[in-house]
Amino acid sequence: MSDTTNEKPLRIVLAKLGLDGHDRGLKVVARMLRDGGLEVIYLGLRQTTDQVIAAVEQEDADAIGISMLNGGHLALSQKMINAINEAEAGVPLIVGGIVPEADVEKLNEMGVAAILGPGSSSEDCVASVRAAVAALA
Amino acid sequence: MNQPTSGLRGLPVSDIFTRACDGDRRAIGRVLSIAERGGTDSIELGELAHKLTGNAHVVGITGAPGAGKSTLTGRLAATLAASGRRVAVLAIDPSSPVTGGAILGDRIRMDEHNYGTGTFIRSMATRGQGGGLAVAVPAAIRILDAVGFEIVIVETVGVGQIEIDIAGTADTTAIVVTPGWGDAVQANKAGLLELADVFVVNKADRPGASDSRRDLELMLDLSDTSEWRPDIVLTVGTEGDGVDDLITELARHRQHLADAGQLEARRRRRAQHELRVRAGDALANRLKDALNSAEGQSIITAMASGGASPASSLDRLLDELYPN
Amino acid sequence: MADAPGDNTQAREEWQEAFDASKMRDVDFQTMSGVPVDPVYGDAPYPGQYPYTRGVYPSMYRSRLWTMRMFAGFGTAEDTNGRFKELLRSGGTGLSTAFDMPTLMGRDSDHDWALGEVGKAGVAIDTLADMEDLFADIDLSGVSTSMTINGPSPILMAMYVAVAENSGVERSKLGGTIQADILKEYQAQKEYIFPPRPSMRLITDMMKFTSAEMPRWHPISISGYHIREAGSTAAQELAFTLGNGFAYIEAAIEAGLDVDDFAPRLSFFFNSHLDFFEEIGKFRAARRIWARWLKERYGAKTEKALLMRFHTQTAGVSLTAQQPEINIARVAIQALAGVLGGTQSLHTDSFDEALALPTEKAARIALRTQQIIAHETGAANVADPLGGSDYVEWMTDEMERQAEAIFAHIDNLGDGSMLEGAYAGIDNGYYVGEIADAAYRFEREINAGRRIVVGVNDFTEGDDSDNDTLYIGAEVEEYQLKRLGDVKQKRDAEAVQSALNNLVAVASTPDQNTMPAFIDAVKAYATEGEIVDALEGVYGTYVEKAII
Structure with a gap:
């Protein structure tokens, strides 16, 4: 009979934490994910971790993506992870931007689900988000 | 599609709904998804929710792209929240018809004045499928009404017929235009003017605002306004100017609906449309x-x-x- | 479009006269094989002649090489002060200051947002005390200082004046540049604080103040660099930047300044990217457009007002994290394009900048690259050596044609005002949308393999990722927080409050110049963040519309 269930597209909150204003990468990724069939809740620049969590709750998002270029990735990723845990938001964190090789492992240990460096393709981005969400399910 | 783990995972729909009624924002977010998605869970949810509805004032805000609707909606919600009202916003953006994906960016401008005020903001994509939105939006409105929001603002871009229908089935519909003759004419062509219970000339600090007011008055003079003549409110969304007037006008219309026994008619119209x-x-x-x-x-x-x-x-x- | 053919003989004679009057560097202008070369080839108009397509000076680099300006700043004010003094000891006269992100955004080091960014990408300045440390024991009447800051530029400008005056140097003796190009912040770099119009008012106040009281100061450096880095095309970089330049000219005229006095104080800052000939065409077109618009639209009468002088930096965004050493080749090609395009100064990026802040070795290689171009290639011997090439002339015309189409759009948005057009384009998302579209198109071409980025989507073998990178520890942040706490404790809290109240009052009154109130506030040791907070109370905070 009739199918009344709509497949819910994955929803991801994209934001930049802190003061860094480089949003070229985040905007390109937003479009890539949209073209990959995701719903992107775009928060843009200068968000706090609390704002990101509030958006995740109200939007019932499946994942969080943050991007960083100014070397603040360790401190800010940790802050975001803490906020996710504290709120029991249960969503994976994906980090994009410039992450030195030496820090990749630190981020992984921290609980970052995926890291998207410069030159990541559209397919990489979409696949990383889907895999990160599936891994938590 | 599997849901990620969270404190809500594995809970029956009725429990999540109870939490939502208790004000748990994550639970509200989740039941909105369930309602939006349809299927068995949504039917159960619908049964629970519909008994609790009928209290919220549903306000539709629509107008051409670039009229400053998000900013104005944000200000409106924040001002209402500051006076102690419980406010929810449904911000509706189009999806790509090809991939089904969407970028929902209205939160940015709404968060500016609402973060921390208790206003609940939910972005919805149109998701392409025929009539999907026409079902999902009323379902979401019922949820927000049932969990206790007193005012539910539905913001859409007044371009597609579906969006216009949605705005038009609110209790009170506000049509937003910007200064300049062209905007009002376009709105008229799109059939927006007939829907209006309130007119808003936003960005009223720009030249031409009083001309726009005059144009709208002229159009109203030519229409049948025996039951209700929409007022014209001048606002500057970025500054918050005129938002108090808009609130007064929205309340006046709601009172008129109640006094004239029209509230029931509006809701019948909405029910009929959805059905x-x-x-x-x-x-x-x-x-x-x-x-x-x-x-x-x-x-x-x-x-x-x-x-x-x-x-x-x-x-x-x-x-x-x-x-x- | 193209340069009108003039009377060649007369133009040549005039050029020769001007050339002969210029001083020359003491080097032999000949090829490596000993063949002497002329200072310029081809037809009129020659370098130094309207519309200056071929260069702003008749002798170009034969008189003076471009300035090899390397931008630096890190850690605490004391650290950078040490760097400055070393530079001055070794004969430098120009100090170029990079500020950290919290300073650039008008936030104190103890602000929530500042976490992890204090002293990272530049020096941290919270109060006048930091500025005093930054310039301690440096005679400010004898140096030229460049400050790369935009949103809070009046505060930093006020601090610079205050440091000078407290050390007995009059403000009229101060020379240098402050970037203060606020329009491109809303369009591309995103380091804005207040909404556009109040920001423009503050910048205009600063222009008026420096025009009246600081004759040696350049109040704006109009920057396309960040527009390009955000993803624009070459023509968009050219057009948005010059369009902003016209907007500042209009603002200055509105504020009662004379275009012939004001225009010569402006300087420009462009990106040099990888498409060699497109970049050269862009630089040549930039000079021509500026001269024509200033003369024809804004009625400038003096030659000095028509000359576009610019700084160039190689494209940071073109550097790859994969096989980072090959970035040295990219930077060399970009730097050569800047020189062949006639730049007045040049910053070359370090090869490791896609990974982290540059190491000392990487920064040295970048400087050496410029020195090779200057001293080994012969590129500095002949002015505009590519002028007359059919391709380069066509590309120059094409860049101009595309730019003019964009100007027409902006002018139309502003109903005949480039300044109003800039505001309108910011408000309706025109700039941000155009840039995002271009960036996405570029990225998709790479993804689809239609555009090859060596080491990224082709020729990927050999990435050993075995490079040292520079780390800046958390000590700087700790030190800075303590310093800020000490200053706050020692200062006269009442004096701070009264200075802030006065600033707010002046800022709320359209006709008064805010600069004196800024100077009073910083002299009372109000922090940058306190000043910004006070002004946000008057002007609000800008939030970008989501244009993606």
Whole structure:
């Protein structure tokens, strides 16, 4: 009979934490994910971790993506992870931007689900988000 | 699609709904998804929720792209929240018809004044499918009403018919234009003016605001306003100017609906619209099934080969659809 | 479009006269094989002649090489002060200051947002005390200081004046540049604080103040660099930047300044990217457009007002994290394009900048790259050596044609005002949308393999990722927080409050110049963040519309 269930597209909150204003990468990724069939809740620049969590709750998002270029990735990723845990938001964190090789492992240990460096393709981005969400399910 | 783990994972719908009624924002977020998605859970949720509805004032805000609706909606919500009202916003953006994906960016401007105020903001994509939004939005409104929001603002871009219908089925519909003659004319062409319970000339600090007001007055003079004549409110969304006037006007319209016994009529109109869309979807699905069945295929073959007339073929198909 | 053919003989004679009057560097202008070369080839108009397509000076690099300006700043004010003094000891006269992100955004080091960014990408300045440390024991009347800051530029400008005056140097003796190009912040770099119009008012106040009281100061450096880095095309970089330049000219005229006095104080800052000939065409077109618009639209009468002088930096965004050493080749090609395009100064990026802040070795290689171009290639011997090439002339015309189409759009948005057009384009998302579209198109071409980025989507073998990178520890942040706490404790809290109140009052009154109130506030040791907070109370905070 009739199918009344709509497949819910994955929803991801994209934001930049802190003061860094480089949003070229985040905007390109937003479009890539949209073209990959995701719903992107775009928060843009200068968000706090609390704002990101509030958006995740109200939007019932499946994942969080943050991007960083100014070397603040360790401190800010940790802050975001803490906020996710504290709120029991249960969503994976994906980090994009410039992450030195030496820090990749630190981020992984921290609980970052995926890291998207410069030159990541559209397919990489979409696949990383889907895999990160599936891994938590 | 699997849901990620969270404190809500594995809970029955009724428990999540209870939490939502207690004000748990994550639970509200989740039940909105369930309602939006449809299916068995949403039917159960609908049964729980609809008994609790009928209290919220549903306000539709629409207008051309670039009219400053998000900013104005944000200000409106924040001002209402500051006066102690419980406010929810549904911000509706189009999805890509090809991929089904969407970028929902209205939160940015709304968060500016609402973060920390208790205002609940939910972005919804149109998700392409026919009538999907016409079902999902009323469902979401019912949830927000049921969990205790006093004012539910639905913001859409007044371009597509579906968006216009949604705005038009609110209790009170505000149409936003910007200074300049062209905007009001466009709104008129799009059929927006007839829907208006309140007119807003936003960005009223720009030249031409009083001209726009005059143009709108002129149009109203030519229409039948015996029951209700929409007021024209001048606002500057970025500054918050005129938002208090808008609130007064929205409340005045709501009072008028109650006094004139129109509230009921509005809700009937909304119910009828939703029912029509839901029925249309259901019937379309049945029709598709019928046409794809062996009997359906044989009816098509018979008509195509000239062996059966269109009228007799339709009779056979209707028998297939409604066996009794 | 193209340069009108003039009377060649007369133009040549005039050029020769101007050339002969220029001083020359003491080097032999000949090829490596000993063949002497002329200072310029081809037809009029020659370098130094309107519309200056071929260069702003008749002798170009034969008189003076471009300035090899390397931008630096890190850690605490004291650290950078040490760097400055070393630079001055070794004969430098120009100090170029990079500020950290909290300073650039008008936030104190103890602000929530500042976490992890204090002293990271530049020096941290919270109060006048930090500025005093930054310039301690440096005679400010004898140096030229460049400050790369935009949103809070009046505060930093006020601090610079205050440091000078407290050490007995009059403000009229101060020379240098402050970037203060606020329009491109809303369009591309995103380091804005207040909404566009109040920001423009503050910048205009600063222009008026420096025009009246600081004759040696350049109040704006109009920057396309960040527009390009955000993803624009070459023509968009050219057009948005010059369009902003016209907007500042209009603002200055509105504020009662004379275009012939004001225009010569402006300087420009462009990106040099990888498409060699497109970049050269862009630089040549930039000079021509500026001269024509200033003369024809804004009625400038003096030659100085028509000359576009610019700084160039190689494209940071073109550097790859994969096989980072090959970035040295990219930077060399970009730097050569800047020189052949006639730049007045040049910053070359370090090869490891896609990974982290540059190491000392990487920064040295970048400087050496410029020195090779200057001293080994012969590129500095002949002015505009590519002028007259059919391709380069066509590309120059094409860049101009595309730019003019964009100007027409902006002018139309502003009903005949480039300044109003800039505001309108910011408000309706025109700039941000155009840039995002271009960036996405570029990225998709790479993804689809239609555009090859060596080491990224082709020729990927050999990435050993075995490079040292520079780390800045958390000590800087700790030190800075303590310093800020000490200053706050020692200062006269009442004086701070009264200076802030006065600033707010002046800022709320359209006709008064805010600069004196800024100077009073910083002299009372109000922090940068306190000043910004006070002004946000008057002007609000800008939030970008989501244009993606």
